[in-house]
């Protein structure tokens with residue numbers, strides 16, 4: 019069935035270039051009214067300009083859609099609040115938030131200044147927090163909301179020179195995990211996208227033909243399945259060059275060691291059992307881990323009574 023966003027309002031951060039631009043154009047093509055947010059700075063976050071976001075608005079209007087641009091720096095809550103206030107006064111609701119804005123300040127950890135670490139955390143983590151916070155109560159009141167976090171393979175698996183970026187990209191998954199629990203009763207779904215695309219963020223890392231294969235549109239096709247009415251919840255979708263997959267954190271069933279022998283040597287002796295993947299599972303909340311361990315301890319206590 020065709021995925022449509024007719025009548026819905028979407029905010030896409032960092033939508034002046036790259037992936038955000040592609041997301042905004044396709045949401046609009048499928049009927050959404052779009053807030054094209056972009057600070058318009060350079061890849062490292064310096065500078066600002068409204069040219070790119072205004073051009074995206076122009077393209078949307080040209081295809082008969084509705085859009086407004088807003089230059090909020092996502093790391094600044096007051097500016098984000100102003101964007102959401104303007105959206106509400108124009109269109110009266112916010113159905114979709116795509117947290118996409120991002121910058122890079124790559125260096126090995128040895129050479130990285132704390133300033134570069136903090137700036138990247140600020141844009142990716144607090145940027146996502148600020149935008150989500152500003153729409154959260156609106157979505158709760160509407161009893162409808164779809165939020166997409168933009169994570170990265172760098173966060174999930176690591177990437178040389180990206181300790182700041184990787185930490186930030188993993189943090190947004192932590193935010194997602196709890197918001198999924200808190201938003202469930204109000205039909206707010208929160209998912210994450212782990213993209214690979216040829217954009218200015220990656221252009222110097224990939225040869226030209228590869229950049230073409232990794233078109234942002236291929237990622238957007240996957241992203242749209244995370245923000246419509248039928249969207250999953252707490253799903254991490256990886257997408258690039260026409261490849262699509264999902265990522266999850268699994269935990270092994272593990273072992274149990276009675277109190278009298280709880281020492282590092284015994285833990286090491288149980289290593290094979292501790293890491294055995296046959297009964298591994300993805301846990302629905304942090305509390306499930308505690309439950310698992312209590313069950314193991316209780317089973318042991320029961321076995322001692324007989």
Ligand SMILES: NC(=O)c1ccc[n+]([C@@H]2O[C@H](COP(=O)([O-])OP(=O)(O)OC[C@H]3O[C@@H](n4cnc5c(N)ncnc54)[C@H](O)[C@@H]3O)[C@@H](O)[C@H]2O)c1
Nearest residue numbers: 032035036037057058059091092119120170214215217219
């Ligand atoms: N391109 C990839 O392969 C790749 C891989 C993994 C994750 N990502 C993530 O995807 C997202 C989009 O990346 P892209 O490749 O399209 O990069 P891009 O540089 O082409 O676009 C990012 C946009 O975000 C905007 N932006 C930056 N800081 C901002 C701020 N503080 N407030 C508002 N807007 C701001 C920039 O002006 C730019 O237009 C980012 O979150 C990035 O980390 C990209």
